[in-house]
Amino acid sequence: MCGLITEIQRFSLNDGPGIRTTIFLKGCNLHCAWCHNPETVREAKELMFYPANCIGCGHCVPVCRTGARSFAEGVLRFDRSLCVNCGACAEACFPGALEMAGRSVSVAEVMDEIVQDRAYYADSGGGVTLSGGEVFCQAEFASALIDACRELEIPVAAETNLNWHFETVRPILEKLDLIMFDVKLFDSSGHKLWTGLGNTVLLENARRLDELDIPLIARTPLIPGATDSVENIRKIAGFLADFRNLRCYELLNFNPLGESKYRALEMKNSFLSARPLKPEDLNRLREAAESAGNLKVQVG
Ligand code: SF4
Ligand code: SF4
Structure with missing residues (x-):
């Protein structure tokens, strides 16, 4: 069983309790x-180009069989349409100007990395978190990973958009130890305006x-002008x-x-000039959340 992933992040502290992979x-x-992981959105491998890292060595040109990377009048060009x-x-590309987002991995390959930090999960109350993208777009792969972790008694959490x-x-949800939505x-x-879909099914x-x-x-991501109203x-x-x-x-x-x-994906960023909320705005929103009563609210 193989899946398509962008990254395995070890020693993660922000994706659930304890130390996690x-x-x-x-x-x-x-x-x-506002997605801050735009490289996880498309269900296919894609090339990311960081011009600031390019030293102009030209090693990428002869290996490109479609002509997408070329030299014209001494200037390196990239035509993404090709x-x-x-x-x-x-x-x-040794300087790291070109990177592929997405690699196919087997469950066994992912588990080889996961097990390396087993002692840390146990000591810290951590475990593994499946994130994305949307985890359940690759439901079979996610399920197989969860099964492999459970066999080793490693707790598993998932982050999901509920869609x-x-x-x-x-049946997959029922195998999880924690669900973050x-x-x-x-x-x-x-x-619908900001995500492309209404939320009736998601709330249900x-x-x-x-x-x-x-x-x-x-969780609610606080996006200036979109989600951050009281x-x-x-x-x-x-x-x-x-x-x-x-x-x-x-x-x-x-x-x-x-x-x-x-920029590396040449995707439109609608929140290019947006900045994090100020402490006073965060406090205002925390108070609004707490006014509902009976909720433990955390701001991060
Ligand atoms: S191989 Fe990398 S560093 Fe060299 S020209 Fe191509 S993109 Fe730039
Ligand atoms: S530019 Fe695209 S087609 Fe050309 S070598 Fe790179 S990934 Fe392949």
Whole structure:
């Protein structure tokens, strides 16, 4: 069983409790305008080009069979429309100006990395987190990874956007030790505007998750001008207030770190000039969330 991933991140401290290894699966079925991992959105390998790292050695040109990389009048050119994402140029590029986002890996290969930090998981209350992208876009691979971890008694969490058919995914959900899900916008038309899809099914899935009696963490990314209104946070907190298995509601400050990735992929970045919220704005939103009562709120 193989899957397509972008990264295996060891010693991760932000993807659930304790020390974790986070596996980023490639492919997502929402299109959030602010995604800070844009290289995980498409369900295929793709070339990333970082011009600032290019030393002009030209090693990428002869290995490119489609002419996507070429020299014209002494200037190195890249025509992405000719690129078939074969990866040959990335292998030839030692300075790291060219990188492939996405590699096929087997469950055994991923487990070889996971087991190296087994002692840390046990000592810290950590484990493995499946992230993305959307984990359940590769449901079979995710399920096989979870099974392999469970065989070794390694706890597994998943981060999800909730965009799936509940009964199809349910057998996999039931094997998890922790589920972290996003509620980005409570208003369905706003959700459609910013992610490409209304949220009726997603909110229903969140409710049904709570029936599984698995610990849950809900999260809202705070995106300036999109999700960061007091009204949005208050409504989401009100929706979550009676969840029985919710351990925490996290408000995640805007993360501008995806900027260079957007450039490397030549993707439009709608939040190029956006910056993280100030402490006073974060406090205002925390108070709005706490006003729903009965919720442990964390701002990160
Ligand atoms: S191989 Fe890399 S560093 Fe050399 S010209 Fe090509 S992109 Fe630039
Ligand atoms: S990934 Fe392949 S087709 Fe695309 S530029 Fe590199 S060598 Fe050419």
